[in-house]
Amino acid sequence: MKTNSLLMVLPACLFFLNLLTSPQAHGGRVDLVVDHGVEKDAEAQARAAVNGVFDFFQKTYGIGLQRDIRIKFSCDKLNYKKAIQDWYGASEGQASQVAHNTAGLQRRGDLIVNLGDINNDYKQLFVLCHEMVHFYQGQESQDKHGAIGWMVEGSADALAAHILETVGVKNASGYKKWWIENLKKARGLPSLEDLHTHRGLMSACYTYGGRVTYTTSALAVMTLVEWRGYPALFAYFQALKNSSPDDAFYRAFGAKATDFEKQFRPF
Ligand SMILES: [Zn+2]
Secondary structure, three states, X not given: OOOOHHHHHHHHHHHHHHHHOOOOOOXXXXXXXXXXXXXXXXXXXXXXXXXXXHHHHHHHHOOOOOOOEEEEEEOOHHHHHHHHHHHHOOOHHHHHHHHHHOOEEEEOOEEEEEOXXXXXHHHHHHHHHHHHHHHHHHHHHOOOOOOOHHHHHHHHHHHHHHHHHXXXXXXXXXXXXXXXXXXXXXXXXXXXXXXXOHHHHHHHHHHHOHHHHHHHXXXXXXXXXXXXXXXXHHHHHHHOOOOOHHHHHXXXXXXXXXXXXXXXXXX
């Protein structure tokens, strides 16, 4: 079994993080289902990452778990596809397509990550953290988080990178630089206006590639974080509960979403 020494640091860091933070009030129930085929190391790291995300949200935002979360770690594409059918009621055709194109999903508290098919441990943890951020977006906005496409995916990627960095995964610290280098090599870049709706974001994934599209979104979110800090990010998602997306954006960041979308350049 191949283990990455960098990642062995993670459970230890999370252990200490757990010791340092006060016990969190869990209002929601956590159910974790692990396929038999998932390697023990991968499972241990993924469990530690889940706890790291809970701690991060408690510490950074004072947000606890208020709704039930059900998490499934699948061991390969076949079982991932089967979980998508069972948990989301997808047809076999839909599930195959989704399983082929994604490594993790989150819907209303049901989170499935294909741990087995991602060969790089670091990416497994990144996908897991990304999907857990979606869980909190849904919880805090009462499932109204989808209004601005690049905010949804960009904050999931930006926070996943930040969380991994916070818990001590070494390579995570160079994220922004690495993302910009990759975007510089891209043949074309979507504008944020292209990524405003979920449909626009999906179509940009098709035109420019998923990585370029998500990275552009994440860098836009990082720019907002540089302006207003991490607390503003979830002030936005919380404001979506009872405001329009434009008002929520203005309240959180002090700028109009449309102006920001026009002006933003990733580098
Ligand atoms: Zn996502």
